[in-house]
Amino acid sequence: MGLTGVKRTGTQGFQKVVFENVVDTLPGGLILDVKKADYPNGYVPEGTLVGRDPATGIGKVLTAVDGAIKPIGLTHRASEVSDGGNTFANGVVISGTARIKALPSVLQTIAADLAKALPRITLV
Numbered sequence: 001m002g003l004t005g006v007k008r009t010g011t012q013g014f015q016k017v018v019f020e021n022v023v024d025t026l027p028g029g030l031i032l033d034v035k036k037a038d039y040p041n042g043y044v045p046e047g048t049l050v051g052r053d054p055a056t057g058i059g060k061v062l063t064a065v066d067g068a069i070k071p072i073g074l075t076h077r078a079s080e081v082s083d084g085g086n087t088f089a090n091g092v093v094i095s096g097t098a099r100i101k102a103l104p105s106v107l108q109t110i111a112a113d114l115a116k117a118l119p120r121i122t123l124v
Contacts, residue, residue, distance in 0.1 A: 016102035024095035030059035065117035
């Protein structure tokens with residue numbers, strides 16, 4: 001019988017648990033300036049490092065903590081990339097506990113720098 005007529009959206013299958021707990025998030029989330037071509041599965045992954053461009057107020061996905069745009073937190077869950085280029089990040093964690101091994105691989109290599117840049121997020 002099953003769930004007839006129910007359409008599943010979002011990521012399916014195994015999903016790493018990034019956050020042990022979430023204490024605080026950025027109110028209202030963040031609009032991210034991303035390209036659909038950069039995310040072949042159609043989603044910005046949970047635990048992605050993001051910052052806000054002070055000139056435009058638009059969020060950017062970051063791969064380093066020492067750039068012109070400073071990090072403000074990690075995405076709370078996978079966010080679907082829209083065709084227009086701007087994607088709404090459902091939540092940006094600014095305080096809590098995250099698992100290093102569950103973060104995107106590019107962030108795992110800079111975990112020590114990440115801990116300094118985001119002191120309210122404990123990495124375990």
